[in-house]
Amino acid sequence: MTTALEAAPPVTRGLIEITDVRKSFGPVEVLKGISLTVEPGGVAVIVGPSGSGKSTLLRTINHLEKVDGGYIAIDGQLVGYEVRGQRLHELREKDILRQRTEVGMVFQNFNLFPHLTALENVIEAPIVAQRRSKADARARGLELLDRVGLKDRAGAYPRQLSGGQQQRVAIARALALDPKILLFDEPTSALDPELVNEVLDVIRELATSGTTLVIVTHEMGFARDVADTVVFMDQGQIVEHGTPQQIFTSPREERTRSFFSKVIEPAFNI
Amino acid sequence: MAWSLATNPRWEWGVVAQWFTAQSIVNGLVETLKLTAIAGVLGFVLGFVLALMRLSASPLLVSVSWTFSWIFRSTPLLVQMLLWYNLGYLYEKISLGIPFTDVRFFEAQTTTLISQFAAAVLGLTLNQAAYSAEIIRGGILSVDQGQLEAAAALGIPAWRRSTRIVLPQAMRAILPTAFNEIIGLVKGTSIVYVLAYSELFYTVQVIYNRTQQVLPLLLVATLWYVVITSVLSVFQYYIERHYSKGAVRTLPLTPLQRARKYLSLHAPANRTPKEGTR
Numbered sequence: 417m418t419t420a421l422e423a424a425p426p427v428t429r430g431l432i433e434i435t436d437v438r439k440s441f442g443p444v445e446v447l448k449g450i451s452l453t454v455e456p457g458g459v460a461v462i463v464g465p466s467g468s469g470k471s472t473l474l475r476t477i478n479h480l481e482k483v484d485g486g487y488i489a490i491d492g493q494l495v496g497y498e499v500r501g502q503r504l505h506e507l508r509e510k511d512i513l514r515q516r517t518e519v520g521m522v523f524q525n526f527n528l529f530p531h532l533t534a535l536e537n538v539i540e541a542p543i544v545a546q547r548r549s550k551a552d553a554r555a556r557g558l559e560l561l562d563r564v565g566l567k568d569r570a571g572a573y574p575r576q577l578s579g580g581q582q583q584r585v586a587i588a589r590a591l592a593l594d595p596k597i598l599l600f601d602e603p604t605s606a607l608d609p610e611l612v613n614e615v616l617d618v619i620r621e622l623a624t625s626g627t628t629l630v631i632v633t634h635e636m637g638f639a640r641d642v643a644d645t646v647v648f649m650d651q652g653q654i655v656e657h658g659t660p661q662q663i664f665t666s667p668r669e670e671r672t673r674s675f676f677s678k679v680i681e682p683a684f685n686i
Numbered sequence: 687m688a689w690s691l692a693t694n695p696r697w698e699w700g701v702v703a704q705w706f707t708a709q710s711i712v713n714g715l716v717e718t719l720k721l722t723a724i725a726g727v728l729g730f731v732l733g734f735v736l737a738l739m740r741l742s743a744s745p746l747l748v749s750v751s752w753t754f755s756w757i758f759r760s761t762p763l764l765v766q767m768l769l770w771y772n773l774g775y776l777y778e779k780i781s782l783g784i785p786f787t788d789v790r791f792f793e794a795q796t797t798t799l800i801s802q803f804a805a806a807v808l809g810l811t812l813n814q815a816a817y818s819a820e821i822i823r824g825g826i827l828s829v830d831q832g833q834l835e836a837a838a839a840l841g842i843p844a845w846r847r848s849t850r851i852v853l854p855q856a857m858r859a860i861l862p863t864a865f866n867e868i869i870g871l872v873k874g875t876s877i878v879y880v881l882a883y884s885e886l887f888y889t890v891q892v893i894y895n896r897t898q899q900v901l902p903l904l905l906v907a908t909l910w911y912v913v914i915t916s917v918l919s920v921f922q923y924y925i926e927r928h929y930s931k932g933a934v935r936t937l938p939l940t941p942l943q944r945a946r947k948y949l950s951l952h953a954p955a956n957r958t959p960k961e962g963t964r
Contacts, residue, residue, distance in 0.1 A: 478839055509844065517841040527836035531854045531932040540850070545841035573932035593840065 427457030430596035430628030431491050432477060438485035439472055446472050448652040449486065454645065456491075456596075459629045461639040461660075464649035465675060470632045473649070474599050477630065478519040479512055490518065490597065517545050520590030524602040526582045528574040534561060534585045535570040538592050546593060553592070560588040564618050580611030587618055598622065600631040636680050640664055648672045701902035705893065706909065714889030715910055721875045721885060722914075724807055726868050729814025736819035738848065741826060751819065758816035763877055767809035771881050773800055806878040814871060821863045825856035857929040865922040869915050876907075886910060 432454040439447040446469045454460045462470045475481040477488060479496035487504065488495040496512055497504040507515070528537050538560060539553040548556075561567045564584035566577075574582050583603055590598055600619065604612040616638050623629055623642045633639060639646055640660040647657040648667070655669050664680075667673050691697060705711055739751035758766070769776075774796035781793035800808070829852050837847040876887035884892070886907055894903040927937060939947065 480835060480839060513841040513843060516839055521836075521839040523832060523836060525832055527832040529833065529836070529851055531929075541840035541842055544843065544846050575932060576935055589840070
C-alpha cells in the first residue's frame with residue numbers, strides 16, 4: 417500500500433490515506449472498500465471506465481461526498497469526521513469548510529462563477545475563507561493568473577474566455593488557497609482537442625511543485641508522463657495500481673489489459 | 687380608438703387635467719407609492735428568507751415555509767386584509783409575555799395596534815412574501831448545482847454562497863417575474879380601499895362620489911398607474927442589464943448610448959472625413 421516515490425525534494429505535507437472507503441447511492445454501491453495511499457507531493461492518476469467510481473472517490477477526498485464506511489485522512493487528520501468516544505462523528509460545517517481550504521478542486525465543467533471576472537473568481541475564496549486582505553489576495557491572484565498564462569485576461573468574464581482559458585482560471589482559483597492537495601476531475605474532458613494541451617501543460621508544471629495531485633483522466637499519454645502512481649478502477653474497486661511503466665506495459669490483471677486495449681490506439685507507442 | 691379618446695367630449699379631459707395634480711390626488715398617490723415600497727421591500731425580503739427555508743435541509747423550516755405559502759396563496763387577499771383589520775374583534779388584546787404566568791412585557795388593545803395602515807401593510811406584505819418566495823426559489827433552482835459545489839469546495843461559507851454566488855445568478859431568472867409582481871402590487875394596492883385607506887384609488891372614489899365625474903377621475907387614477915408602471919419598466923431595463931454582466935459577452939447598449947451612437951454616425955460633421963482622403 418505504499419507508493420515508490422523517486423528521490424525528490426523532501427515534501428512533508430499532503431499525505432492522503434484512504435482506508436476501506438465505501439459509498440452507496442441508493443441500492444448501488446459505487447465504492448466497494450477502496451484503500452489507497454498517496455505520498456506527500458505524489459501524483460496519482462486514476463483511470464478506468466465510466467461509472468467505475470473514480471469521480472466519486474475523488475469527491476470523498478474533500479468531503480463533497482460523505483462516505484458510508486471507512487475513512488480518509490490527510491496528514492493524519494480525518495477528513496469530514498472526528499473521533500469522539502469510540503465513534504466517528506461528522507464535523508461541524510465550519511470545520512469542514514476549513515479542511516476544504518487545504519484541498520483544491522478542478523472540475524470537468526470548470527464551474528467558474530460566470531458573473532465574476534477571472535480575477536474575482538480567483539480571489540473570492542482567499543478573502544472569504546482565509547480572511548486575507550483584498551490587496552494581498554489581488555496581488556497573489558494576478559501572480560497565479562500569470563502562472564497559468566492569463567494575466568492579461570484578469571478582467572474578462574468566463575464566457576469571454578475559451579474553454580482552455582476557463583479551465584486555467586479554474587486551476588488558478590484552486591491554487592489561490594495554497595492547498596496541500598489538488599484534485600482534478602477529468603479536467604480536459606469538456607475541452608476541444610486542440611485546447612487540451614494548454615491545460616495539461618499547466619498541470620504538468622504543477623506535478624513538480626510539491627503539491628500532491630490526484631487526477632482522474634482519460635488522457636492516457638498524459639497519465640504516463642505525469643503520474644508516479646497509476647490507479648486502475650473498475651466497478652467501485654481498485655483493480656490494480658503501480659508505476660505507469662508497470663500498469664501500461666505489463667498489467668497483472670486481465671481487466672486492466674482489456675481496458676487499455678480499448679482506450680489506447682494501436683499506434684500509441686508506450 | 688385613439689381618435690375617440692382625444693375627441694369624444696365625454697372623456698372630459700378638462701376635468702382630468704384639473705384633478706391630475708390636485709393636492710388630494712397627490713396625497714393618495716404618495717400613499718400608494720408608500721404602500722408599494724414598504725410591502726414590496728418587506729415582501730421580497732421575507733420571501734427570500736422563506737425561499738432559503740424551503741430549500742434548506744431542515745424538515746421543520748421546509749414545512750414552516752410551505753405552510754406559510756399555502757395559507758397566504760390559498761386565501762383571497764381581500765379576506766386577509768379584512769381579517770387583519772378586524773383582528774380586534776377576534777382578539778381584543780395583544781400581549782407579549784411568559785405563557786401561564788402573569789408576566790407581561792407588552793400589552794395593547796388590538797384596535798389601537800392595528801390601524802388601517804398597519805392592516806394594509808400586513809396584508810400586502812405577507813401576501814407578497816408568499817408569492818415572491820416561490821419566484822426567488824425558482825430563480826435559485828435555475829442556478830447550476832456545480833456553482834454551489836465549486837463554492838463549497840473552495841470553503842466559502844453557506845450564507846456567502848447564497849448571497850455572493852447563487853443569488854446574483856438567480857437574479858436573471860427572478861427579475862422579470864419580480865417586476866411583474868411589483869407592477870401588480872402597484873395596482874394591487876388599490877384593494878386597500880376596502881379599509882377606507884386613502885390611497886390613490888380610494889381618493890378617486892371619494893371624489894367622484896361627490897362630483898359624479900366618474901370616468902374622468904378613473905382616468906386620472908389610470909394615468910398615474912401608467913406613469914408609475916412606466917418608470918418601473920425603465921428601472922427594470924437597467925437592473926436586468928446590470929445582472930446580465932458575465933451572462934452575455936457584450937452588454938446591450940443603454941438607450942442613451944444608442945442615441946449617442948446614432949447621432950455620432952449621422953452627424954454631418956462625422957460624415958465628411960470618411961469620404962475625405964487623408
